[in-house]
Amino acid sequence: xxxxxxxxxxxxxxxxxxxxxxxxxxxxxxxxxxxxxxxxxxxxxxxxxxxxxxxxxxxxxxxxxxxxxxxxxxxxxxxxxxxxxxxxxxxxxxxxxxxxxxxxxxxxxxxxxxxxxxxxxxxxxxxxxxxxxxxxxxxxxxxxxxxxxxxxxxxxxxxxxxxxxxxxxxxxxxxxxxxxxxxxxxxxxxxxxxxxxxxxxxxxxxxxxxxxxxxxx
Amino acid sequence: xxxxxxxxxxxxxxxxxxxxxxxxxxxxxxxxxxxxxxxxxxxxxxxxxxxxxxxxxxxxxxxxxxxxxxxxxxxxxxxxxxxxxxxxxxxxxxxxxxxxxxxxxxxxxxxxxxxxxxxxxxxxxxxxxxxxxxxxxxxxxxxxxxxxxxxxxxxxxxxxxxxxxxxxxxxxxxxxxxxxxxxxxxxxxxxxxxxxxxxxxxxxxxxxxxxxxxxxx
DNA sequence: TGTCAATCTTGACGATGACAAGACTGGAGG
DNA sequence: CCTCCAGTCTTGTCATCGTCAAGATTGACA
Numbered sequence: 001x002x003x004x005x006x007x008x009x010x011x012x013x014x015x016x017x018x019x020x021x022x023x024x025x026x027x028x029x030x031x032x033x034x035x036x037x038x039x040x041x042x043x044x045x046x047x048x049x050x051x052x053x054x055x056x057x058x059x060x061x062x063x064x065x066x067x068x069x070x071x072x073x074x075x076x077x078x079x080x081x082x083x084x085x086x087x088x089x090x091x092x093x094x095x096x097x098x099x100x101x102x103x104x105x106x107x108x109x110x111x112x113x114x115x116x117x118x119x120x121x122x123x124x125x126x127x128x129x130x131x132x133x134x135x136x137x138x139x140x141x142x143x144x145x146x147x148x149x150x151x152x153x154x155x156x157x158x159x160x161x162x163x164x165x166x167x168x169x170x171x172x173x174x175x176x177x178x179x180x181x182x183x184x185x186x187x188x189x190x191x192x193x194x195x196x197x198x199x200x201x202x203x204x205x206x207x208x209x210x211x212x213x214x215x216x217x
Numbered sequence: 218x219x220x221x222x223x224x225x226x227x228x229x230x231x232x233x234x235x236x237x238x239x240x241x242x243x244x245x246x247x248x249x250x251x252x253x254x255x256x257x258x259x260x261x262x263x264x265x266x267x268x269x270x271x272x273x274x275x276x277x278x279x280x281x282x283x284x285x286x287x288x289x290x291x292x293x294x295x296x297x298x299x300x301x302x303x304x305x306x307x308x309x310x311x312x313x314x315x316x317x318x319x320x321x322x323x324x325x326x327x328x329x330x331x332x333x334x335x336x337x338x339x340x341x342x343x344x345x346x347x348x349x350x351x352x353x354x355x356x357x358x359x360x361x362x363x364x365x366x367x368x369x370x371x372x373x374x375x376x377x378x379x380x381x382x383x384x385x386x387x388x389x390x391x392x393x394x395x396x397x398x399x400x401x402x403x404x405x406x407x408x409x410x411x412x413x414x415x416x417x418x419x420x421x422x423x424x425x426x427x428x429x430x431x432x433x434x
Numbered sequence: 435t436g437t438c439a440a441t442c443t444t445g446a447c448g449a450t451g452a453c454a455a456g457a458c459t460g461g462a463g464g
Numbered sequence: 465c466c467t468c469c470a471g472t473c474t475t476g477t478c479a480t481c482g483t484c485a486a487g488a489t490t491g492a493c494a
Contacts, residue, residue, distance in 0.1 A: 016458085016459065016460085016471090016472060016473075017472085017473080020472085020473085036338075037338060041449085041450065041451080042450080042451065042452090043449080043450060043451080044450095051473075051474095052473065052474045052475075053450090053451095053474090053475095054451095054452085054453085054473080054474070054475080054476095055472080055473055055474080057451085057452070057453085058471085058472065058473070059472095061452095062451070062452075063450095063451070063452095116338070119395070119399060120337065120338050121253075121254060121333070121337050121338050121399075141401070163405060163415075164415055164418055164419060167393075167396075167402065167405050167406075167415065167419070168389070168419040168422070168423075170392070170396065171388075171389055171390075171392030171393040171396055171419070172385070172388055172389045172392055173388075173392070174392040174395065174396060175387070175388030175389055175390070175391035175392025175393070175395065176384075176388040176392070178336070178391065178392065178395055179384075179387065179388055179391060182336060182338075184358070185384065188380055188384050189384075198380075198381055198384065201381055202381060202384070202385040202388070205385070206385075206423065233440090233441060233442075233489085233490065233491080234441085234442080237441085237442085258480085258481060258482085259481080259482065259483090260480075260481065260482080261481095268442075268443090269442065269443045269444075270443090270444095270481090270482095271442080271443070271444080271445095271482095271483080271484085272441080272442055272443075274482085274483070274484085275440085275441065275442070276441095278483095279482070279483075280481095280482070280483095435494100436493105436494085437492100437493090437494080438491105438492090438493090438494105439490105439491100439492095439493105440489105440490085440491090440492100441488105441489080441490075441491100442487105442488080442489075442490090443486100443487080443488070443489090444485105444486085444487080444488090445484105445485090445486090445487100446483100446484085446485085446486105447482105447483085447484080447485105448481105448482095448483090449480105449481085449482090449483105450479105450480085450481075450482105451478105451479095451480090451481100452477100452478085452479090452480105453476105453477080453478080454475105454476085454477085454478105455474100455475090455476085455477105456473105456474080456475080456476100457472100457473080457474070457475090458471105458472080458473075458474085459469105459470105459471085459472075459473095460469100460470100460471095460472100461468105461469095461470100461471105462467100462468090462469090462470105463466105463467085463468085463469105464465105464466080464467075464468095
């Protein structure tokens with residue numbers, strides 16, 4: 001968990017908190033995991049941190065700005081996860097594609113709160129996606145498209161255009177991630193490990209036909 | 218659009234609205250499409266309908282109850298769409314599976330507001346899924362699993378268990394639907410028609426291996 | 435016509451996001 | 465050591481929201 005960090009309450013009697021901005025973000029993530037997006041209120045965060053109700057406003061213009069920051073950090077970590085997965089995978093483009101897909105799902109398992117904000121409507125309501133956020137999210141998609149292009153070029157990939165291949169793969173892993181985070185997938189796969197294994201099988205069967213584990217029926 | 222209906226404002230001077238309950242649901246859907254989930258407030262709906270701010274409370278205990286009702290209606294329409302797609306499809310189980318998947322995506326295209334409430338965190342925050350809602354959503358999944366089972370039995374379906382086949386298919390169509398509703402897919406496919414066509418291709422390449430143009434490996 | 439349950443209104447309360455104005459803190463420069 | 469000041473936080477306030485309680489209006493039925 002490279003992202004989570006200890007959250008420090010203000011030392012009572014001390015006027016300054018130390019790093020309220022950081023603490024607000026971390027606490028928001030914690031609250032999202034515990035009680036959902038709707039439970040994130042600036043006042044609740046302030047209470048948790050032992051700080052006045054208006055203190056958060058000095059670090060984030062409004063509630064939306066906090067979510068934008070969370071999403072931006074999330075996308076940065078997300079891109080890193082995808083890229084490092086691609087880098088450490090075998091040189092075979094199809095294997096890289098599988099690695100990226102699995103990294104996508106794994107990120108959702110490990111950072112559900114970030115994903116909720118990034119995709120789950122945490123933003124998008126008041127909607128202004130600032131440039132930094134937009135750039136990071138597009139970078140994430142480009143990693144996928146580039147690898148898909150390479151895979152398509154190197155092997156006789158599954159049918160369809162590169163566009164379809166990339167979007168289809170994206171949809172598969174995105175769907176798996178969402179169904180896990182929102183709950184439904186937990187009824188089919190009880191533990192994260194089981195779910196991740198299933199994800200690996202499904203990704204393999206979509207991308208890397210050659211590596212598909214022997215049909216076990 | 219079998220769901221949308223005209224929304225009637227209260228005739229001024231008349232004390233009763235006529236069918237405020239229905240109007241609240243329909244107006245909520247309209248607001249969601251126009252301004253997102255967060256814009257749905259009981260007071261705003263009341264204003265739109267020319268009714269006092271507390272009137273909605275007599276039809277839905279709280280905001281959550283309204284969303285529950287919207288979701289329940291959504292799942293009913295959803296199940297109907299899936300089942301009727303399966304019924305009208307060719308008798309080949311694989312073709313039926315494709316038809317169901319495409320119906321899933323098409324439902325999302327045609328009823329984005331419902332889907333936002335059903336899957337997009339409209340509920341699940343305050344969370345109590347009442348039995349009626351739970352039952353409908355499980356019915357939807359069962360349609361998919363049953364057809365997948367039949368497909369698996371009849372043909373040498375793709376590798377893996379029925380569980381994986383059903384969940385993989387679900388993930389693919391769910392992912393496509395979400396990426397369309399949340400926006401990202403619109404950058405790849407400009408119009409609903411283009412998107413739907415791509416969905417059909419991807420679904421076919423996942424489910425109906427026999428119909429896949431290029432054999433893999 | 436009289437009654438009554440359903441429906442809607444008015445008024446109020448606590449909580450939230452946001453704004454304004456003032457108080458505290460710690461470091462830079464005299 | 466003292467003073468000043470930008471950054472940080474607090475207090476106080478407002479409009480809006482969801483929710484509750486109590487009362488007013490309506491239409492249907494006896």
